[in-house]
Amino acid sequence: MADHGIEGYNNSGVSTQLVGDYQFVDHEKPWRYQEGDLTVTRGSAWSGPGCHDGCGVLLYTDKDGKLVKCEGDPENPYNGGRLCVRCLDVPEVVYHKDRLLYPMKRDPKDRGKDKWERISWEEAVDLVVDTFMDIKEKYGAESVVFGQGTGRDIAAYITRLCWSFGSPNYVLFLSGCACYLPRVAGFAATAGSFWVADCSQEFADRYDNPQYQVPETMFVWGNYPLRANSDGFYGHWVIDLMKRGMELVVIDPKVTWMSTHSKLHLAIRPGTDAALALGFLNIIINEDLYDHDFVDRWTYGFDELAERVQEYTPERIAEITWIPEEKIRAAAHILAESKPCTMQWGVAVDMTKEALPASQAIAACFQITGNVDVPGGIIAPPEILNYAGGWGRELCPEETWKKRIGLDKYPLLNFGFQIAQPDELRHAMATGKPYKIHATWLQQNNVLSCMGADPTEQYIGLMNCDFNVSVDLFMTPTIMATSDLVLPASTFTERDGIRVGDGCQRGEVINKVCQVGECKSDMEINLMVGKRFNPEAWPWDNVDDMFSAMLTAQTPFTFEELREKHPVYLPFSYRRYETGLLRGDGQPGFNTPTGRIELWSTFYNNAGMDPLPYFEEPIPGPGSTPELLDEYPLVLTTGARPWSLFHSEHRQVQRMRDLKKECNVYLNAETAEKYGLVDGDWVWVENIYGRCKSKVEVTNLYQDPRVIACDHAWWHPEGDPEKLYDSHDLNVNNLLPGIPGKSGFGSNYKTTLVKLYKVTPEDDTNGPFQRDNYVGQALTDRVAEAIAATKNK
Numbered sequence: 067m068a069d070h071g072i073e074g075y076n077n078s079g080v081s082t083q084l085v086g087d088y089q090f091v092d093h094e095k096p097w098r099y100q101e102g103d104l105t106v107t108r109g110s111a112w113s114g115p116g117c118h119d120g121c122g123v124l125l126y127t128d129k130d131g132k133l134v135k136c137e138g139d140p141e142n143p144y145n146g147g148r149l150c151v152r153c154l155d156v157p158e159v160v161y162h163k164d165r166l167l168y169p170m171k172r173d174p175k176d177r178g179k180d181k182w183e184r185i186s187w188e189e190a191v192d193l194v195v196d197t198f199m200d201i202k203e204k205y206g207a208e209s210v211v212f213g214q215g216t217g218r219d220i221a222a223y224i225t226r227l228c229w230s231f232g233s234p235n236y237v238l239f240l241s242g243c244a245c246y247l248p249r250v251a252g253f254a255a256t257a258g259s260f261w262v263a264d265c266s267q268e269f270a271d272r273y274d275n276p277q278y279q280v281p282e283t284m285f286v287w288g289n290y291p292l293r294a295n296s297d298g299f300y301g302h303w304v305i306d307l308m309k310r311g312m313e314l315v316v317i318d319p320k321v322t323w324m325s326t327h328s329k330l331h332l333a334i335r336p337g338t339d340a341a342l343a344l345g346f347l348n349i350i351i352n353e354d355l356y357d358h359d360f361v362d363r364w365t366y367g368f369d370e371l372a373e374r375v376q377e378y379t380p381e382r383i384a385e386i387t388w389i390p391e392e393k394i395r396a397a398a399h400i401l402a403e404s405k406p407c408t409m410q411w412g413v414a415v416d417m418t419k420e421a422l423p424a425s426q427a428i429a430a431c432f433q434i435t436g437n438v439d440v441p442g443g444i445i446a447p448p449e450i451l452n453y454a455g456g457w458g459r460e461l462c463p464e465e466t467w468k469k470r471i472g473l474d475k476y477p478l479l480n481f482g483f484q485i486a487q488p489d490e491l492r493h494a495m496a497t498g499k500p501y502k503i504h505a506t507w508l509q510q511n512n513v514l515s516c517m518g519a520d521p522t523e524q525y526i527g528l529m530n531c532d533f534n535v536s537v538d539l540f541m542t543p544t545i546m547a548t549s550d551l552v553l554p555a556s557t558f559t560e561r562d563g564i565r566v567g568d569g570c571q572r573g574e575v576i577n578k579v580c581q582v583g584e585c586k587s588d589m590e591i592n593l594m595v596g597k598r599f600n601p602e603a604w605p606w607d608n609v610d611d612m613f614s615a616m617l618t619a620q621t622p623f624t625f626e627e628l629r630e631k632h633p634v635y636l637p638f639s640y641r642r643y644e645t646g647l648l649r650g651d652g653q654p655g656f657n658t659p660t661g662r663i664e665l666w667s668t669f670y671n672n673a674g675m676d677p678l679p680y681f682e683e684p685i686p687g688p689g690s691t692p693e694l695l696d697e698y699p700l701v702l703t704t705g706a707r708p709w710s711l712f713h714s715e716h717r718q719v720q721r722m723r724d725l726k727k728e729c730n731v732y733l734n735a736e737t738a739e740k741y742g743l744v745d746g747d748w749v750w751v752e753n754i755y756g757r758c759k760s761k762v763e764v765t766n767l768y769q770d771p772r773v774i775a776c777d778h779a780w781w782h783p784e785g786d787p788e789k790l791y792d793s794h795d796l797n798v799n800n801l802l803p804g805i806p807g808k809s810g811f812g813s814n815y816k817t818t819l820v821k822l823y824k825v826t827p828e829d830d831t832n833g834p835f836q837r838d839n840y841v842g843q844a845l846t847d848r849v850a851e852a853i854a855a856t857k858n859k
């Protein structure tokens with residue numbers, strides 16, 4: 067991992083140029099050049115394996131075309147030569163013996179058995195096309211689901227495949243879409259677009275740009291940027307800024323490197339972030355610490371917000387969040403008094419049931435203090451290539467579009483969202499209601515081990531399908547359990563590509579330098595299959611032509627031109643709400659109906675939701691179900707990112723596994739002693755929904771004895787395929803019911819109530835997914851029953 071010890075990124079020495087509106091680095095060498103015996107290719111690392119960033123890389127290949135090393139590109143302003151261990155060691159991933167190398171099919175009656183038959187690409191494509199087209203004819207295109215995982219490089223191509231096939235059911239099987247979308251919605255609802263911390267990432271000359279100003283303070287909220295590098299935000303920018311004088315306030319139940327280097331660490335009770343933000347607003351408004359001029363001129367609904375936050379007094383918020391009142395007050399003052407103050411937030415904000423009002427409340431803290439669209443504040447990135455939300459929505463016929471699963475229950479989905487609601491879709495697949503799902507296409511998604519809440523219901527739904535296709539780099543528990551056909555995908559070193567979404571909107575190119583087995587890139591696969599579904603929607607002869615078409619629709623560059631110029635940046639300026647650059651109609655103001663930041667959201671109001679932010683106690687939890695505390699006394703958070711693993715990936719890669727050996731549950735010494743546990747004990751972590759196995763790590767990082775944490779997405783690639791690599795025992799999502807927030811967005815991935823007990827030889831497995839034992843009906847009933855049962859005790 068690029069470490070905290072190394073020199074901060076300094077742009078001196080990298081010169082930049084402007085062409086038309088675009089700014090780019092003036093490279094001395096071409097995009098591919100020779101260095102001794104090795105060929106060096108400049109490019110980007112945007113997946114696979116997974117990552118949200120796509121740092122600038124130099125890929126070194128030998129005379130046989132073999133990748134020998136991957137280095138950070140010092141001329142790339144994004145990462146300035148730095149790389150994480152997962153990129154530095156990417157040759158081990160590329161040439162790993164467990165890579166899927168060719169298409170394989172299996173008889174559907176052998177699902178769960180390691181009985182695969184190698185087939186040719188022609189046969190594989192015929193099989194997909196014939197089966198999907200047959201299902202479409204018999205049951206309608208909506209009965210085929212297209213699912214992806216997190217923001218690896220697939221959204222544009224899988225949406226186009228889904229919609230050009232005619233299905234409206236494109237999905238991320240993540241309960242309540244509880245990653246990124248709630249935060250996007252929280253900002254979009256109030257300020258018309260997504261906003262991010264300004265770390266100078268919009269300028270090719272970075273911190274040297276004369277317009278830029280270093281923030282006085284950054285709030286790091288439910289995110290650990292050094293490890294996660296999430297959503298196009300390179301974590302080490304935070305350290306670059308700390309070296310330039312910026313201070314931190316960290317809101318995280320865990321002690322981290324950042325929290326120990328912060329001015330203030332608020333060790334919050336998981337799931338109560340909305341309450342904390344509303345508490346900040348209460349203090350900032352009641353103590354008159356907000357920016358009057360900005361609020362008067364540029365916001366809408368301030369009085370209503372001021373009234374709403376009166377119920378969230380600092381005393382009450384201290385009780386809810388388990389943060390001492392004086393720390394809450396101190397943080398609110400830092401937030402309001404730092405000029406500028408910025409905020410980098412993460413998935414912990416999305417991973418509570420009422421995530422939309424949480425995001426809205428946090429956004430408001432930075433909006434009413436005048437930190438919007440100022441240097442070093444929070445900024446809305448201009449979009450170079452706007453395909454991240456999907457490509458080609460018009461290809462799906464209106465009649466079928468109306469059948470998108472979840473629309474009837476969650477009207478918000480109609481307001482700019484183009485996905486199916488994942489929990490409703492999971493229920494539909496298990497129950498056949500409102501209609502039966504017959505086939506799935508899963509690309510970059512190991513749903514049974516990582517993404518899906520309630521993996522048993524997810525499993526039942528997949529098993530109910532006639533035909534499941536997966537596209538992946540490696541065999542996974544999901545593929546072993548449920549797939550009938552698997553297609554082998556390329557890593558970023560084996561493919562061409564362009565970066566089309568997520569955060570900092572620079573134009574980047576991914577360059578192919580090697581070939582492994584018969585692997586093909588996701589883009590090539592989708593182009594091949596898409597052409598057969600709907601030739602008019604996929605008119606290109608090859609992927610480079612497809613990329614050029616995407617580029618020239620929105621920029622002046624072809625793929626070959628971008629290859630040379632990569633990375634390119636759009637011009638960027640501040641206070642665009644004054645200059646009319648934030649709105650399509652060129653008028654000053656924000657991109658909202660009132661032209662102001664809507665603290666009282668007309669958008670939410672129109673969607674039938676509460677227009678103001680609020681807090682609801684997570685269920686189950688100490689605030690909502692205190693009666694469960696006797697049996698389930700511990701608050702559990704899950705899935706804090708480790709350095710070397712990206713979700714369920716990397717466990718077969720020895721170097722990465724050496725850095726993270728097992729699925730751990732983390733407890734402090736007091737808690738461990740109370741339950742008679744020591745380091746290395748295997749325990750069951752159990753709640754009212756289910757249980758999973760984890761290895762105890764006694765740590766002082768969770769200082770509150772009531773709070774513990776567990777890793778997510780675990781399986782043992784070295785384990786028995788027919789026991790699904792222990793996935794069903796190790797998956798903490800067995801404890802997560804998948805009940806979304808009122809809007810259909812948000813879900814409690816990071817908060818529940820559990821107990822711990824030792825694994826014994828007599829009781830050491832959940833067994834396989836239990837189709838027969840599964841209750842099957844909505845899990846809400848199970849919660850109600852479980853709570854009723856404890857009440858009756």
Ligand SMILES: Nc1nc2c(c(=O)[nH]1)N[C@H]1C(S)=C(S)[C@@H](COP(=O)(O)OP(=O)(O)OC[C@H]3O[C@@H](n4cnc5c(=O)[nH]c(N)nc54)[C@H](O)[C@@H]3O)O[C@H]1N2
Binds near residue numbers: 217336704707714
């Ligand atoms: N190495 C690696 N990088 C990744 C990923 C990966 O799996 N591995 N996954 C990628 C993906 S898809 C995402 S969404 C991002 C997510 O990246 P982050 O947003 O950083 O998410 P986490 O690491 O899950 O959690 C961040 C911090 O929130 C804290 N936390 C836990 N519960 C709460 C809570 O209730 N409130 C608050 N305020 N804090 C809490 C955790 O202790 C942790 O330190 O990372 C991306 N990057």
Ligand SMILES: Nc1nc2c(c(=O)[nH]1)N[C@H]1C(S)=C(S)[C@@H](COP(=O)(O)OP(=O)(O)OC[C@H]3O[C@@H](n4cnc5c(=O)[nH]c(N)nc54)[C@H](O)[C@@H]3O)O[C@H]1N2
Binds near residue numbers: 245537555588778798
């Ligand atoms: N308990 C708990 N669960 C969580 C979370 C948590 O914090 N706690 N975090 C959640 C979040 S935020 C997210 S976004 C989801 C993520 O969930 P997913 O994104 O579905 O992650 P994975 O399960 O790792 O599945 C990704 C699969 O894609 C494959 N892959 C990687 N790169 C490529 C590629 O380029 N092409 C192809 N075809 N395949 C590729 C990998 O080998 C892997 O099998 O997990 C969620 N799950």
Ligand code: SF4
Binds near residue numbers: 112117118145151153
């Ligand atoms: S953030 Fe890390 S893993 Fe992701 S592209 Fe950059 S170096 Fe690679």
Ligand SMILES: [Mo]
Binds near residue numbers: 216245
């Ligand atoms: Mo995510």
